[in-house]
Amino acid sequence: MKRRDFIKNDSGSDDGGGDVTEFRKWEQSQLITIGRRTMERRNFLKGCAAVGLGGLVFSNRNMDVRVEGKPNVIIIFIDDLAYGELGAFGCPDIPTPHMDSLAANGVKCTNSYITNPPCSPSRCCLMTGMYPQRFGKYGMARGMPIPKYHRTMAEFMRDAGYVTGHIGKWDIGSREQGPLDRGFCQVSRKPPMVTGKHYIYTKQDGSEGFLTDLDGEYLVEFTENNKDKPFFLYYSPFAIHEPNSESPEHYRERSTATGARRALAGNLIALDDAVGRLLTALRKHDLENNTLIFLTGDNGGSLTSDCRPDPYRGGKGAGTIYEGWVHTPAIISWPGHIPNGRTYDGIMCTMDFYATAAAVAARPLPKECDGKNLLPYLRGEKTGDAHEELYWCNDDPKDAPRRWLKAMRWKQWRLVKYDDGWRLFDLKADPREEQNLAEEHSDVVSDMRKRYDAWVATLSAVIPWAKGDGDGGGRTPNGYGWATDADEETL
Numbered sequence: 001m002k003r004r005d006f007i008k009n010d011s012g013s014d015d016g017g018g019d020v021t022e023f024r025k026w027e028q029s030q031l032i033t034i035g036r037r038t039m040e041r042r043n044f045l046k047g048c049a050a051v052g053l054g055g056l057v058f059s060n061r062n063m064d065v066r067v068e069g070k071p072n073v074i075i076i077f078i079d080d081l082a083y084g085e086l087g088a089f090g091c092p093d094i095p096t097p098h099m100d101s102l103a104a105n106g107v108k109c110t111n112s113y114i115t116n117p118p119c120s121p122s123r124c125c126l127m128t129g130m131y132p133q134r135f136g137k138y139g140m141a142r143g144m145p146i147p148k149y150h151r152t153m154a155e156f157m158r159d160a161g162y163v164t165g166h167i168g169k170w171d172i173g174s175r176e177q178g179p180l181d182r183g184f185c186q187v188s189r190k191p192p193m194v195t196g197k198h199y200i201y202t203k204q205d206g207s208e209g210f211l212t213d214l215d216g217e218y219l220v221e222f223t224e225n226n227k228d229k230p231f232f233l234y235y236s237p238f239a240i241h242e243p244n245s246e247s248p249e250h251y252r253e254r255s256t257a258t259g260a261r262r263a264l265a266g267n268l269i270a271l272d273d274a275v276g277r278l279l280t281a282l283r284k285h286d287l288e289n290n291t292l293i294f295l296t297g298d299n300g301g302s303l304t305s306d307c308r309p310d311p312y313r314g315g316k317g318a319g320t321i322y323e324g325w326v327h328t329p330a331i332i333s334w335p336g337h338i339p340n341g342r343t344y345d346g347i348m349c350t351m352d353f354y355a356t357a358a359a360v361a362a363r364p365l366p367k368e369c370d371g372k373n374l375l376p377y378l379r380g381e382k383t384g385d386a387h388e389e390l391y392w393c394n395d396d397p398k399d400a401p402r403r404w405l406k407a408m409r410w411k412q413w414r415l416v417k418y419d420d421g422w423r424l425f426d427l428k429a430d431p432r433e434e435q436n437l438a439e440e441h442s443d444v445v446s447d448m449r450k451r452y453d454a455w456v457a458t459l460s461a462v463i464p465w466a467k468g469d470g471d472g473g474g475r476t477p478n479g480y481g482w483a484t485d486a487d488e489e490t491l
Helices: 020-030 041-052 097-104 119-128 153-159 211-225 260-284 351-360 442-456
Strands: 057-060 063-066 072-078 106-113 163-168 186-188 200-202 208-210 231-236 291-297 327-333 342-344 389-394 405-410 413-418 421-426
Touching: 072 119, 072 260, 072 351, 097 106, 097 260, 097 291, 097 327, 119 153, 119 351, 153 163, 153 231, 153 351, 163 211, 186 211, 200 211, 208 211, 211 231, 211 260, 291 351, 389 442, 405 442, 413 442, 421 442
Parallel strands: 072 231, 072 291, 106 342, 163 186, 163 231
Antiparallel strands: 057 063, 106 327, 200 208, 291 327, 389 405, 405 413, 413 421
């Protein structure tokens, strides 16, 4: 049962006349609320425990896997990171030496995309390695379950013999689909926050701390605790999501940014320091050359923070129709295994991180995944785009209209739906999308529309989902230190 069976096309005619009740029955067969009631928790914990005992033997359900010499995998998924916000991508006023060092020791990816912005759908896309529209998520839809028939990246890596760890923001799935429920063995607890604050927390001794600084401590602890085992670490900081007004002055003063951008600078510099602590820990234990690191953002920057999407325009808020909302900086580093200081200009996206991690783990990629293994492109063994085209279809009728987006990227072209019709832009010649070429290149528009419509026809139907329809996303542990079992947590 596909999307065309239930939704109306652009002209308003009914493509299939599907019945909503029947769709709900089908949808419920595809989606689950996974947690204490449905998961084989004992087997899950047994698997995590087996990995924890040296990382050599892993037992999960009916599989026993012997693991030797597997490289570590780390994903750094920054909240609201504009394309031009890092020094490696031309930022002149905010120093990010540690993140820049990843580019110097790896590959800078200049055409990397978020196919499902913002927050929740972007994270669901990353963790499932597929377009969330394939399971009905066409907008924010916070709290909508992710499917049971498909392993998250954490479940996949756990089953491949990795210790799996998560630090930071989750925002995926229904309440009973938190990180401990969907494949993570070790999850950092979120400390009690000072009333009215988003980044200022109360330490165990009663003093106040900055949340991003605590992230740095967690990153070091996880590395220290698992240095002798293959690990998969997903670090998704709350930074640099607004309000950046809470960033400490001692970070701000290290930049030359002014105005609202100065507060953003403080938050980004604190985050860069946390990344630096992680890299130092990896070097301390001689893990740098045995660790593949991905770094990118969950969507473009927030315009109210005076972000820097250059050379593009747009971002979170009033600029979601533009390239800057979906085009983010990306860096991939694996010293000794991919070239140092190289730039990859091919079209790629965050769905590819799952596929690349699967290749590193030497396991077949699940058939549901839409991503591509990036390693041959990063090494220069393959040239061109990892994806011939990428698509966007955010049109959940219950979502905020500012987040609606229908678009396609192919070669240098960006096709995007406006209220008055489809517009075409040449991003190489016109990155700010100021010259609509739809009439001049009507043949390109026609071809891209056919491809776009064919892709939409492969999707599941939209499940309209308003704020409050769900339960706010997957449960995460609170307190201090590390959690290893959702059943024992107060979430």
